[in-house]
Amino acid sequence: MAHPICDVVIVGGGPAGSSCAGFCAASGLRTMVVEREKFPREKVCGDCLNPQCWPIIRRLQLEDRVRALPHGVLDRVEFVSLRGRKLCAELPRGGNAEIAVKRSLFDGLLLKRARELGAEVHDGATVTTLEKSGCGWKLMTREGDEIRATVLVAADGRNSTVARLMNLLPRVAKERIALQAHIPLPRQFGNRIVLEWLPGGYSGQAPTNDHELNLCLVGRPGSVGALQDWAKKQFGLPADQAWRSITPLTRTALSPAHDNLLLVGDAARVVEPFTGEGIFYAMRSGEIAAAAAAKLIREKSSCAAREYVRLHAAMYRGRLWINVLARLAVVSPQIGSAFFEIARFHPGLLRLLTRKIVS
Numbered sequence: 001m002a003h004p005i006c007d008v009v010i011v012g013g014g015p016a017g018s019s020c021a022g023f024c025a026a027s028g029l030r031t032m033v034v035e036r037e038k039f040p041r042e043k044v045c046g047d048c049l050n051p052q053c054w055p056i057i058r059r060l061q062l063e064d065r066v067r068a069l070p071h072g073v074l075d076r077v078e079f080v081s082l083r084g085r086k087l088c089a090e091l092p093r094g095g096n097a098e099i100a101v102k103r104s105l106f107d108g109l110l111l112k113r114a115r116e117l118g119a120e121v122h123d124g125a126t127v128t129t130l131e132k133s134g135c136g137w138k139l140m141t142r143e144g145d146e147i148r149a150t151v152l153v154a155a156d157g158r159n160s161t162v163a164r165l166m167n168l169l170p171r172v173a174k175e176r177i178a179l180q181a182h183i184p185l186p187r188q189f190g191n192r193i194v195l196e197w198l199p200g201g202y203s204g205q206a207p208t209n210d211h212e213l214n215l216c217l218v219g220r221p222g223s224v225g226a227l228q229d230w231a232k233k234q235f236g237l238p239a240d241q242a243w244r245s246i247t248p249l250t251r252t253a254l255s256p257a258h259d260n261l262l263l264v265g266d267a268a269r270v271v272e273p274f275t276g277e278g279i280f281y282a283m284r285s286g287e288i289a290a291a292a293a294a295k296l297i298r299e300k301s302s303c304a305a306r307e308y309v310r311l312h313a314a315m316y317r318g319r320l321w322i323n324v325l326a327r328l329a330v331v332s333p334q335i336g337s338a339f340f341e342i343a344r345f346h347p348g349l350l351r352l353l354t355r356k357i358v359s
């Protein structure tokens with residue numbers, strides 16, 4: 001089915017795509033989101049909303065509705081070394097506290113908000129082909145939809161179809177795999193995130209409400225079986241426990257603008273999950289891409305794409321060293337674990353790192 005031409009078509013309805021769609025629609029652009037999955041759907045994610053997300057959530061006028069979702073409030077992060085030594089860092093409290101909320105709920109709310117603000121949403125539709133058409137784009141979905149738009153936004157995650165179809169996606173080494181499940185919340189787990197090094201990888205844990213724990217396991221393909229065995233024993237999971245999975249965890253960053261194609265969220269740059277910042281970068285890049293899309297359409301300004309590249313880089317400036325450090329710490333559990341054992345004697349160092357991530 002052919003749709004009327006829109007100003008912006010956004011491929012992917014995760015936090016990047018929905019935020020972008022909400023801001024585009026709010027600024028009066030004819031906006032369409034094409035999302036492969038039927039919502040609500042879960043994602044392989046730690047479900048933790050970094051406090052930096054709150055200002056964007058407020059700009060989308062969603063604060064009360066996010067807080068009304070079942071969630072876990074997180075007031076500290078506990079690191080556990082390979083030798084079982086523990087080290088705790090406090091997280092911000094009050095209005096800017098970190099929370100964990102299931103992605104089915106959070107992403108569902110963001111997409112609903114985009115609809116309320118005027119975006120047309122097609123979920124259950126997978127973009128399979130795209131081509132430049134005049135000064136815009138023509139997209140086709142597997143389900144037979146034909147969509148034309150002036151600006152195309154790739155918000156389709158780390159394995160971006162749009163980037164692949166545009167030959168922008170580098171070959172990725174499947175170096176590590178992440179598994180995730182929601183499991184019954186252990187009694188007295190508390191308001192904490194646990195980041196635990198294990199032989200062959202690490203585990204992240206956070207309560208997402210009063211009865212469920214988000215459990216993530218990250219490791220090389222060869223160690224995933226041992227990580228699952230550890231989790232089964234540690235949390236008393238059934239032998240047939242179901243896991244969601246995703247790979248890769250590391251990927252070369254792509255330039256986020258190519259004329260009237262903008263890449264947002266994981267499609268442009270993937271950060272190390274250990275830092276729990278991906279949703280923030282997704283939402284913020286969606287917001288600044290919406291401003292760029294409006295300029296591209298209304299002012300036909302070629303500066304808009306350059307400005308987007310500049311703001312996109314500024315968003316990461318001074319922060320990527322954290323990502324490098326986190327990657328070092330998790331790719332080698334021995335090194336990461338040893339670092340945190342040393343940090344026990346230098347609590348200021350850990351405070352600095354945690355503050356850098358959550359403020």
Ligand SMILES: Cc1cc2nc3c(=O)[nH]c(=O)nc-3n(C[C@H](O)[C@H](O)[C@H](O)COP(=O)(O)OP(=O)(O)OC[C@H]3O[C@@H](n4cnc5c(N)ncnc54)[C@H](O)[C@@H]3O)c2cc1C
Pocket residue numbers: 011012013014015016017034035036037043044045046047048049050125126127128155156157158160161162178179180216218246249264265266267271273276277278279280282
């Ligand atoms: C193990 C792990 C733990 C993590 N924990 C955290 C955490 O606690 N906190 C945090 O902030 N970040 C975390 N992250 C990172 C976070 O999950 C991502 O950064 C975030 O989901 C990126 O959002 P996005 O909108 O860019 O992409 P996604 O959330 O991946 O959304 C992309 C959307 O595009 C859709 N799509 C894909 N292809 C197509 C297509 N061809 N046509 C139509 N639609 C398509 C998908 O269905 C999907 O809904 C974690 C990541 C991992 C792997």
